[in-house]
Amino acid sequence: MQKIRLGIVGYGNLGRGVQLAATQNPDMEVVAVFTRRDPASVNTVIPVKVEKYESMRDYVGKVDVMILCGGSATDLPVQSVEIIRMFNTVDSFDTHAKIPAYYEALNKEGKASGKLGAMSIGWDPGLFSLARIYFGAALNEGSTYTFWGKGVSQGHSDAIRRVEGVLDARQYTVPVESALQRVRSGENPQLSTREKHTRECYVVAKEGADLKRIEKEIKEMPNYFADYDTTVHFISEEELKKNHSGIPHGGLVIRSGKSAADNKFLMEFSLKLDSNPEFTSSILVAYARAVYRMHAEGKCGAVTAFDIAPKYLSLLSEEEQRKQLL
């Protein structure tokens, strides 16, 4: 069996995760990592060729799918449209407000080059989006709720680190248990931002810093914390390293609805993840399989998880799927 040849673009937590996940999928192989750093400075978790970003064009015909592991803010909007001119792609673009524009740009370039790009792949957007669309279709009258956590938000952790006097920080997003219970009871509540999640911050302050001021600045930070009940714990650098070095995450999608005869239904999808980036990576690899197969059938342009039939994701043949999984 000819393996699906992957390229990894960008080698942070996500790129490392993709390399690891590929080893768990016997139909995959990683051909090379592409980086904008000095290739010699990149230490891969498994030995593999590390190339300059610009060398990618030399791999046309040698890589079936490029998995884009850069960030949504600046990397992906530039890289996706460049790379789809040469390769099929998978990415985890997650800036929600910019998804329509991103889709249009990627779709246009893909249609022009004859390549296929799967965008916004991962668990949210991704598997959670799938839960939202399947649940909504299965039960047209109802309410869908998404909760995140307990898990580390990198964006919120970074925001705390920018506060003067802060050395390091870790922020956990936590769903409010009583809100979950209200949703599960079928009450279909209207929940405010504050009612759905709390924010727990573990902060290492510089010596002599004004802790009261730091706490106040965090709690009042607009967009990030002002709309939430926020708890700030000051801890030592050692404690942060010891107890908060992982990147766990998770969450739930719940739909509560009823039939026209007033019978109640509850649908719930939940994730508990020891490592957010390693789980996301594992999904990216499965979608690389789908992209490879759909492109082989002649599909090009941009697709999201909504456009991809589940059969394309599975290692099993369609006959095996019906026999073993249906």
Add this chain to the structure above:
Amino acid sequence: MQKIRLGIVGYGNLGRGVQLAATQNPDMEVVAVFTRRDPASVNTVIPVKVEKYESMRDYVGKVDVMILCGGSATDLPVQSVEIIRMFNTVDSFDTHAKIPAYYEALNKEGKASGKLGAMSIGWDPGLFSLARIYFGAALNEGSTYTFWGKGVSQGHSDAIRRVEGVLDARQYTVPVESALQRVRSGENPQLSTREKHTRECYVVAKEGADLKRIEKEIKEMPNYFADYDTTVHFISEEELKKNHSGIPHGGLVIRSGKSAADNKFLMEFSLKLDSNPEFTSSILVAYARAVYRMHAEGKCGAVTAFDIAPKYLSLLSEEEQRKQLL
């Protein structure tokens, strides 16, 4: 907007549920119910034309999708291949061992007639199958577990009713809480049939019947009860009517796995349903939308939930899906 015109074939709990669910989907209308009983004897929950099964051919061009609401044992294997010669179909065929042969037969007739049939639609097979394929693809190394209940098993209730001296009965399948906990802990246990589910039976005995013998016959019944820890409660007819007249069901699909770096992941999908047939019906209606759309794109033959991209199920346009659900 032209509505999708549905026909309902067979009018039991499922057919009634489809009629109800169609009222919750503004793009659907039910044109007629087809029955092998005397049409005059069928009381529909909402007024609609009731026709003889044989009159179906007069509706060619007037019905877009027939939803087959008969049983898997004898109705569907005969009806599906007959009806797909004239109409697109959706069915809930769930005799697991016969799925491959059923697929082949339906696919052959559909390819010949140019119609499309979605088979084995519902929650299991159906939504649970989707959880199994998505979870397995997202996490190639791991174990998937399916639990059913707490809910009424019609087949097991019927089996009890066939025991001599039994007037009526209701059987609940119940997942074993300790097994669920072991799975959720990431232990990846090998679970026997007995370890996964218990069976609770509520039995109305005829006056003067030998209760000890009835209980023994139930508990030792091969296939149905012998492999389970079974509890038998004798109750009055009034109590059965009062407390056990609903048809609730539900269940869970859980996948527990890990990354190549040994980080653990848990994926869980669960359903709690006040009415099993009304929920199944609601899914059948959503898949009728998918069948209508895919057939309009030229697709014919047989498909399962695995072959249908989620976008086809949603009432929303693809742009709205990306904006609101992704």
